[in-house]
Amino acid sequence: MSLEDLKSMGLLREETQSRLEGRVSVLYLSGATVVVLVACGMMIVGDGNALTGWGIALFLLGFFALIGANLRGVMKGRMRED
Amino acid sequence: MTQATETVIPTRPRHSETELARDLKCFDITMVGVGAMIGAGIFALTGIAAGIAGPGLILAFALNGIMTLCTAMVYAEVGSAIPGAGGGYLWTKFGMPGPSAFLVGWMDWLAHAVAGSLYAVVFGSYVVWGMQTLFGWGNPPTGAEHGDMGTLFGLNAWYFAKSLTVAVCLFFIWVNYRGSSETGKTGNIITVSKIITIAIFIAFGLAALIRGDIGPSGATVSEKFTPFLPMGGSGVLVAMGITFIAFEGYEIIVQAGEEVVEPRRNIPRAIFWSLAIVIPIYLLVAIVCIGALAIPAPLLQPDGPYPPGQTWAYLSALGETGVAEAANQFMPWGTGALLLVLGAMLSTMSALNATTYSSTRVSFAMGRDRTLPAIMATISPRTRTPVAALFASGALITIVAVTLDAEKVAAATCVMFLLVFAAVNLSAIVIRRKYSDRLQYGYLMPLYPVLPIIAIVGQLGVAGFLFWHEPLSMYITAGWIGLGLLIYVTYSRKQHHDLKATPVVFEQHTLAGDAVPRVLVPVANPTNAGALIELGARLAQADGSGLVVLHAVGVPEQLPLSATGGFVNAARELVDDSLAAAAAAGVPAVGLVRVSHHPARCIIDTIIERKCRTLILGWTGPKQPRTSYEGNLGAKRPLLGSQIDRVLFQSDANTIMLRGSLPTDPKRIVIPIVNPRQGRFAIEVAEAVAGENTVIDLIHVGREQSAVVASAGAVMQEIFDSAQIETTTRRRGLKVMMQPLVSVEVIKTIAQAADGADLIIIGGTAETWWKRQAFTPFHAQLASLFDGPMLLVRRRSGAAKFASQLTVEFFASKEPEQ
Numbered sequence: 001m002s003l004e005d006l007k008s009m010g011l012l013r014e015e016t017q018s019r020l021e022g023r024v025s026v027l028y029l030s031g032a033t034v035v036v037l038v039a040c041g042m043m044i045v046g047d048g049n050a051l052t053g054w055g056i057a058l059f060l061l062g063f064f065a066l067i068g069a070n071l072r073g074v075m076k077g078r079m080r081e082d
Numbered sequence: 083m084t085q086a087t088e089t090v091i092p093t094r095p096r097h098s099e100t101e102l103a104r105d106l107k108c109f110d111i112t113m114v115g116v117g118a119m120i121g122a123g124i125f126a127l128t129g130i131a132a133g134i135a136g137p138g139l140i141l142a143f144a145l146n147g148i149m150t151l152c153t154a155m156v157y158a159e160v161g162s163a164i165p166g167a168g169g170g171y172l173w174t175k176f177g178m179p180g181p182s183a184f185l186v187g188w189m190d191w192l193a194h195a196v197a198g199s200l201y202a203v204v205f206g207s208y209v210v211w212g213m214q215t216l217f218g219w220g221n222p223p224t225g226a227e228h229g230d231m232g233t234l235f236g237l238n239a240w241y242f243a244k245s246l247t248v249a250v251c252l253f254f255i256w257v258n259y260r261g262s263s264e265t266g267k268t269g270n271i272i273t274v275s276k277i278i279t280i281a282i283f284i285a286f287g288l289a290a291l292i293r294g295d296i297g298p299s300g301a302t303v304s305e306k307f308t309p310f311l312p313m314g315g316s317g318v319l320v321a322m323g324i325t326f327i328a329f330e331g332y333e334i335i336v337q338a339g340e341e342v343v344e345p346r347r348n349i350p351r352a353i354f355w356s357l358a359i360v361i362p363i364y365l366l367v368a369i370v371c372i373g374a375l376a377i378p379a380p381l382l383q384p385d386g387p388y389p390p391g392q393t394w395a396y397l398s399a400l401g402e403t404g405v406a407e408a409a410n411q412f413m414p415w416g417t418g419a420l421l422l423v424l425g426a427m428l429s430t431m432s433a434l435n436a437t438t439y440s441s442t443r444v445s446f447a448m449g450r451d452r453t454l455p456a457i458m459a460t461i462s463p464r465t466r467t468p469v470a471a472l473f474a475s476g477a478l479i480t481i482v483a484v485t486l487d488a489e490k491v492a493a494a495t496c497v498m499f500l501l502v503f504a505a506v507n508l509s510a511i512v513i514r515r516k517y518s519d520r521l522q523y524g525y526l527m528p529l530y531p532v533l534p535i536i537a538i539v540g541q542l543g544v545a546g547f548l549f550w551h552e553p554l555s556m557y558i559t560a561g562w563i564g565l566g567l568l569i570y571v572t573y574s575r576k577q578h579h580d581l582k583a584t585p586v587v588f589e590q591h592t593l594a595g596d597a598v599p600r601v602l603v604p605v606a607n608p609t610n611a612g613a614l615i616e617l618g619a620r621l622a623q624a625d626g627s628g629l630v631v632l633h634a635v636g637v638p639e640q641l642p643l644s645a646t647g648g649f650v651n652a653a654r655e656l657v658d659d660s661l662a663a664a665a666a667a668g669v670p671a672v673g674l675v676r677v678s679h680h681p682a683r684c685i686i687d688t689i690i691e692r693k694c695r696t697l698i699l700g701w702t703g704p705k706q707p708r709t710s711y712e713g714n715l716g717a718k719r720p721l722l723g724s725q726i727d728r729v730l731f732q733s734d735a736n737t738i739m740l741r742g743s744l745p746t747d748p749k750r751i752v753i754p755i756v757n758p759r760q761g762r763f764a765i766e767v768a769e770a771v772a773g774e775n776t777v778i779d780l781i782h783v784g785r786e787q788s789a790v791v792a793s794a795g796a797v798m799q800e801i802f803d804s805a806q807i808e809t810t811t812r813r814r815g816l817k818v819m820m821q822p823l824v825s826v827e828v829i830k831t832i833a834q835a836a837d838g839a840d841l842i843i844i845g846g847t848a849e850t851w852w853k854r855q856a857f858t859p860f861h862a863q864l865a866s867l868f869d870g871p872m873l874l875v876r877r878r879s880g881a882a883k884f885a886s887q888l889t890v891e892f893f894a895s896k897e898p899e900q
Contacts, residue, residue, distance in 0.1 A: 003520065003898050006176075011164055013522045024528040036148060043141050048308030056369065059144050060362055066151060067358040070158070074350040074525045 024073030032069055035062030108348040108355075110266040111335045114436050115356030117273040118331025120280065121197075121433020124367045125405050125426045126204040127325050127492070132372065133398025134551075135321035136312035140368045142321035147361040149322075149544075150329040152537035153503045154357055155527040156510040157336050158350035162524030164513070165339030165349055167468075168447025169440075170506040175451075176517065177509020179892040180885065181570045184453045184578075186505045188566035189559075191444045193498040194334075195475055196491050197327055198251075198437030199483035205250050205430035206243035210234055211403050212423030213242075215410070223403065247483045250431065254438045255476035261465040272432040279425035280363055283409055283418075287370025290412035303373050305391035312394075316547065323548035326496040328364065330503075331433070332356050334440040346524030367405065371397055375408040438476060446471035452577040453570070493548055494558035500545040501559070507534035507541070516898040583687045584634075584678035585643065588654055592661050597670040599628035602694040602735070604685050605660050606633065610700045613744045615660050617771065618698045619667035621738070624770040628670035630692050631660040634684035635677045643677050650675055682728040689733045699726060701739040701874065704862035722857060722874075730856040730876070734884040737846075737856070738767060742871035747773035748840035754781045754832045754864075755820075758800035760845030763877035765801065768843055769814050771873075778811070780820045781835045783828045794822040829860065833867040842868055846876030854879070854887035 006012050039062055042055030106114075132139045157169075166172045171187030178186075213234060214222040220234035231239040257268050294303050311318060332353045339345050342352075375393040383389050388396050397404040406426065409418035446468035449458025462469040482491065511531045513521075527533055549556040603618040605611040618629050633653040637643050657673035664671035672692075676684035689697060701722065720727045722739070730737060751768045755761035761780070768778050782797060784790030795805035798820055802809045807820040825831035836842045844864060846856050856876045865872055879887065 003517075006164075006517070006520070009164075009166065011522075012520050024526070026528045029528055036144075040141060040144055040148075043144070044310065046310065048137055048306075048310040049304055052307060052310055056140060056144075056365060060365065063144075063147060063151075063361055064358065067354050070151075070155060070354045070525075071351060071358075073528075074158070074347060074354070 028069045032062050032065035106266050106338055106342045108352050111338050111352040112355045113270045113273040115332045115335040116359050117269050117432030118334045118436030119360045120429050121201045129397045129401045129404030131321040131325045132394040135317040136394045137307040137372050138311040138318045139321055142318045143364045143368055146322050146329050149540045152533045154332050154353050156507050156534050158353045158525045159527045160510050161336035161349040162346045163521040165345035167340040167443045169336040170502050171444055171447055173509045174505050177512040179889050184570050184574055185566050186502050187444055187448045189498040190502050191441055193495045194437045194441035195478040196482050196495040198434050198479040200492050201430040201434040202247045202251050202483040206247035208423050208426035209246050210239045210243045215419045251480040254435050258438050258472050261467055269432055269435050272428050276428035284366045286413045287374045290374040301390040306373055306393045319547040320551040323496050323544045330499045334436045337440040337443040350525035371408045374412045441475040442472045445475055452581045453574040493552040493555035497545050497548050497555045497559045500541040504538045504541040507538045510534050584676045584684045586674055586676050587650055588675035590673040592665055592671050597628040599630045599672050600695045602630045603698045604632045611660050614698050614700055615663045617744050619669040620770045622669045629664050631657055631671055631673045632688050633657050633675045634681035636681040637679055639679050682725040685729045686733045689735050694735050697735040697737045699739045701741045703741050704866050734878045736878050737876045739874040745840045748776050750777050750839045752779045752836040752839040752842045757848040758797050762801050764843045764845040764875050767875050769811050772816055776816055778818045783823045783825055783831050785826055787824050790822040790824055794820050829864050841871045843873045851883055851886045852890040
């Protein structure tokens with residue numbers, strides 16, 4: 001496939017068009033990633049006890065934060081001038 | 083015998099003729115994704131995966147969620163920039179070389195179809211189970227034996243389950259036929275009902291788990307989750323692989339890209355919303371199934387097989403109906419079974435709806451590209467749905483559901499999904515690298531390219547574990563890929579080429595006997611056409627073939643190809659004259675006129691279609707010799723000419739470029755020689771153009787006397803099997819003299835040695851497997867110092883080396899294909 005194919009599909013950006021980009025906060029995303037990884041560690045270390053339960057809860061929290069970071073990135077897409 | 087064919091320039095199908103209706107909103111496609119994910123995954127595979135990972139199933143779901151999110155971010159990015167039917171298949175066409183896109187589409191098609199058949203099978207199982215338990219019309223499975231479905235109306239329940247499986251498949255073929263809007267509406271109702279049903283199930287399960295008063299076993303909640311990883315980490319990895327099928331549904335969101343309103347924004351949003359709904363549901367279902375399920379007293383040790391805390395093992399034995407059994411236990415007033423049967427029916431129906439939809443879109447996209455038969459791209463004029471692709475995919479789903487053991491095939495399906503996702507992740511890296519400045523994104527993933535790389539490593543790792551755990555999955559995957567490659571080589575490659583090839587507007591044959599034209603001579607300039615035809619005729623006579631005479635008409639980019647006006651008539655005259663010259667030389671020939679915005683493309687297409695072994699080009703010589711090599715394609719300044727560079731890079735034929743006129747009876751031909759492989763070809767060409775008494779002088783230049791003599795001897799040994807500096811050619815017995823010369827100024831020394839020669843033939847440079855490089859600035863500089871007739875010759879690389887070079891170049895270059 002080539003640029004010509006993209007052009008025929010109407011997907012090439014016009015020269016005069018601004019570029020729309022989703023913007024995800026790397027700091028927010030990294031923080032949430034650390035949380036979910038820590039949560040997975042807690043599940044294993046807990047070996048079925050209360051710590052595992054807390055790990056699951058923390059995982060859900062971190063996962064929602066990850067999704068939230070990405071949704072925020074889509075919603076707050078910026079227009080970038082070339 | 084002369085035969086002429088004139089063709090009107092074929093117009094490609096307008097995009098609108100193969101365009102789908104765009105009427106799905108963000109909520110609709112979110113529900114499509116949720117519907118696809120929450121299907122048989124939690125109902126059929128929770129029990130199976132629990133048997134593999136134990137309570138670690140929760141961790142497997144969590145890790146799958148993270149891995150899925152990595153790939154989902156990739157899908158969101160590329161899906162927002164290139165929304166179109168086919169999804170991953172479409173993107174790998176831009177992001178991977180060769181047959182990769184076809185194989186991705188091929189695997190994606192089967193994987194979705196098998197996933198759909200799994201959902202249909204589970205639907206049948208649950209309805210039968212409901213009839214057995216709710217209405218008492220038979221005996222449900224006991225859980226003591228795998229595969230037992232019990233009885234219904236006194237007969238084996240298996241027959242009823244399969245009949246229901248076929249019925250539900252046919253129903254969703256009909257729903258999908260009615261249009262994407264209907265598909266979306268039906269899917270929304272079913273999916274929302276399903277989420278509510280599962281939410282009620284989870285709520286009662288959590289309540290029971292918190293109360294901790296379930297069952298006769300006396301095991302505490304904590305005991306049911308301890309040990310958390312009874313099968314170790316490998317069990318978690320295998321469970322991840324087995325259940326991955328339940329995480330792939332977001333891919334269906336991008337399959338709908340062509341039918342989504344405002345896809346740039348809605349596709350990423352729908353992907354993330356669907357994961358936000360699905361992943362927590364999976365975790366909670368796994369928690370309540372293991373934590374709130376109780377083992378019936380007769381099955382407890384010492385009389386039964388299970389220790390009190392091992393609910394995961396009991397869940398595993400129940401298989402597809404394990405979740406229903408859990409609901410039956412912890413929901414009040416006997417509503418558990420009813421609710422779960424309802425939930426499972428809705429889940430499997432929405433997932434079947436979504437996979438029918440997605441497998442249809444993949445095969446439709448492949449049909450549109452002609453990599454599957456063109457009939458697959460047929461759209462119903464009434465409903466605007468890809469009707470042929472739908473019936474083919476529906477038939478595949480139904481046949482797999484009825485004939486194969488869907489659970490066993492599911493592992494292979496997971497491997498295929500994993501391979502498809504790994505390919506898409508790689509494609510996303512390449513697409514951002516090559517096309518990012520030209521595309522408009524609605525979402526950009528952060529930490530590029532770390533996330534796709536993590537996803538690739540994870541997916542290949544899990545696929546490897548699945549191979550190890552389920553060798554059958556490896557055999558099925560390898561068999562399907564092998565079958566795909568066979569179809570690609572024998573059918574798809576040619577069909578796709580024909581669709582994309584530059585059109586032939588005129589063709590004329592002057593062929594006689596069995597001669598097959600294998601020497602391609604593009605002619606454009608009447609002043610050198612005669613010399614090129616003469617050279618071509620000598621080479622064709624030497625190998626007993628004929629000529630393909632081509633005139634490539636270049637149409638400016640701003641004009642359509644049909645606007646060739648009088649150019650084609652002028653081209654026909656030149657082709658007619660060239661055919662006459664070939665006939666006079668006694669060589670059969672075929673004449674072609676092609677039109678394109680890029681004349682080089684016409685030559686490349688002709689080489690591929692006519693399987694031309696040799697290409698003869700005219701060359702005017704260097705205009706501004708370059709001092710350094712920057713790669714043939716995408717270089718700021720062309721080396722030999724922009725069109726010639728492109729032809730040399732993108733095609734693989736023995737190439738001979740003529741500068742000046744061809745001497746009729748050359749007395750002395752000079753060949754500078756370094757690389758024996760290219761040198762041997764230069765000598766073959768010299769034999770073809772030489773006269774009866776021609777002497778071929780080989781010149782070998784080095785910096786030190788002893789080294790030059792030794793390497794000259796080695797070259798002679800390699801080419802003639804004799805280290806003598808004087809010998810004769812094999813075919814015509816022409817005299818060959820080797821001259822070892824010592825100099826630090828190689829180019830000037832060769833030019834001096836060639837002084838007075840009737841013809842100089844310069845071989846191409848030695849090539850590696852990873853870099854395509856026919857000629858270098860050395861050749862251009864030498865051409866600028868020698869005024870006489872000159873041939874630049876290059877032996878073809880061979881199919882394997884050519885493919886390897888293009889693959890490396892594809893990933894190494896930042897330039898998009900033009």
